Amino acid sequence: MRPGLRxxxxxxxxxxxxxxxxxxxxxxxxxxxxxxxxxxxxxxxDDVVMHGLHISPDLxxxxxxxxxxxxxxxxxxxxxxxxxxxGSLGRYGGETWFxxxxxxxxxxxxxxxxxxxxxxxxxITAGISSGWGLEPTLLPMTEDRVATMMTLADxxxxxxxxxxxxxxxxxxxxxxxxxxxRFAGAESSLPGPGVLDAIGGADVVVVAPSNPIVSIGPxxxxxxxxxxxxxxxxxxxxxSPIIAGAALKGPADRLMRELGHEASVVGVARIYRDIASxxxxxxxxxxxxxAVETEGxxxxxxxxxxxxxxxxxxxxxxxxxxxx
Ligand code: GDP
Ligand code: CA
Numbered sequence: 001m002r003p004g005l006r007x008x009x010x011x012x013x014x015x016x017x018x019x020x021x022x023x024x025x026x027x028x029x030x031x032x033x034x035x036x037x038x039x040x041x042x043x044x045x046d047d048v049v050m051h052g053l054h055i056s057p058d059l060x061x062x063x064x065x066x067x068x069x070x071x072x073x074x075x076x077x078x079x080x081x082x083x084x085x086x087g088s089l090g091r092y093g094g095e096t097w098f099x100x101x102x103x104x105x106x107x108x109x110x111x112x113x114x115x116x117x118x119x120x121x122x123x124i125t126a127g128i129s130s131g132w133g134l135e136p137t138l139l140p141m142t143e144d145r146v147a148t149m150m151t152l153a154d155x156x157x158x159x160x161x162x163x164x165x166x167x168x169x170x171x172x173x174x175x176x177x178x179x180x181x182r183f184a185g186a187e188s189s190l191p192g193p194g195v196l197d198a199i200g201g202a203d204v205v206v207v208a209p210s211n212p213i214v215s216i217g218p219x220x221x222x223x224x225x226x227x228x229x230x231x232x233x234x235x236x237x238x239x240s241p242i243i244a245g246a247a248l249k250g251p252a253d254r255l256m257r258e259l260g261h262e263a264s265v266v267g268v269a270r271i272y273r274d275i276a277s278x279x280x281x282x283x284x285x286x287x288x289x290x291a292v293e294t295e296g297x298x299x300x301x302x303x304x305x306x307x308x309x310x311x312x313x314x315x316x317x318x319x320x321x322x323x324x
Pocket of ligand 2: 018019046057058215
């Protein structure tokens with residue numbers, strides 16, 4: 001075992017994160033290394049402005065999950081949430097397809113108010129994180145506006161062929177085929193404060209089991225981030241979000257197929273082989289380990305369905321061990 005992985009000596013861990021899958025793995029990692037040594041670089045391509053409020057769904061999912069305040073039934077929002085404000089909004093005929101709970105709204109008010117006052121998203125994120133008492137560092141991938149945009153294959157967006165990520169994911173319930181994805185604004189964006197240092201200075205970089213196209217894709221589209229990870233390829237381990245050819249939840253498998261990838265751990269390996277030297281796959285895919293290795297990655301087979309904190313901690317141990 002590498003120094004630090006049992007807590008004797010700190011090892012810096014940086015996790016590239018989307019929402020739920022990343023949040024679960026992070027919750028495992030903080031059980032096996034000192035939480036203060038863990039940094040998550042989080043996707044903001046899903047961010048959306050609703051009712052004038054700046055919402056950062058992946059940052060909030062990671063925050064609420066690490067705080068133990070997440071709602072495991074929905075996979076978003078807070079446990080025990082109430083919906084009075086949405087009821088009020090509905091009374092006026094306001095748009096209510098994007099549900100915002102009463103407690104959750106406070107997060108968006110804090111973020112939006114501070115952004116309006118000129119505070120950067122990284123500092124605001126640190127404020128939210130500290131408000132929940134979190135020890136890991138959460139970094140937005142960028143402070144610039146990068147918007148994941150989906151082109152619908154059959155014009156099912158209700159007029160426009162291209163829709164924002166949340167319209168696709170929430171309003172259309174990702175039940176529509178997609179022909180292309182772009183990250184508007186990415187080409188002129190800068191990595192968020194601390195992001196390149198967190199990657200360059202990490203003992204282990206982990207690509208979380210998040211959607212490779214719309215969660216990790218935006219991160220890699222911010223100029224400088226992919227190069228920084230490539231430079232650490234020998235210390236970078238990815239966890240497959242695809243198990244037995246399917247996503248546990250959400251459209252990762254369909255999106256991969258629609259965009260010309262194979263929806264399997266081999267397809268995941270082809271997406272990550274330039275940035276990561278090792279892919280962790282589920283026991284259900286054990287027969288594909290050789291095919292992953294043929295793609296140029298080491299392959300570790302273990303149970304990756306994080307159905308409990310114990311499984312998440314065990315997976316975290318395996319992932320961190322795989323980097324040594
Ligand atoms: P979102 O932003 O909340 O949609 O979530 P992510 O970007 O993190 O991606 C969702 C992906 O995470 C899906 O493809 C899931 O299959 C994957 N995922 C969620 N939970 C787990 C888990 O426990 N194990 C693995 N291997 N993948 C998971
Ligand atoms: Ca997301």
